[in-house]
Amino acid sequence: MTTTFTITFERKCFSRITAELERNDQIRISIASTCPSAELLGKRINKIKKKDLLKPIHENPVCITASDMVCTACVIPLVIVNACWVETKLIPRSMFEQHSTITIKFES
Template structure:
């Protein structure tokens, strides 16, 4: 199975496609992005182990984001984590597809 997530970061103007594929106890991660920092992040995050999906503070999904100097507001690492959760059946793929998107809504 393959999971694809499209990230449209309207605040910074960059788009990213996250593609993950489960391979045993690890999940292969591929990032295609118009952002150079995200491309660097993708190079240093080629895969994630299943045990790395349960704790944000110890997960390479977030530690590699810091190493790649992503801003704390970048939503790509969260998209990577969600895609990995879907691929590892920790989130229902049908539920994700039926909801289609996650949103952050800014209000005054």
């Protein structure tokens, strides 16, 4: 089974993050994005070990790799980790199926 999240910022960028658990407890990451940095991040991470998902943010390979590749405000590293957590059943899939859209609204 695979887990896919889609991120859309109105008229700015679009990204689709997919995580797929392999037999060796590694998760394959793929990113299709209008942002070249996000796509490169997916290629650079490529796979993550299940045990690495539980590491603190400053030791997490996704966050470490992303730190010099995408802007500070980018949500893609967080979405990668969440997709991996769902794929490995660390977060129940049903939680996202019931609430499939998360909205972040700017209020001035």
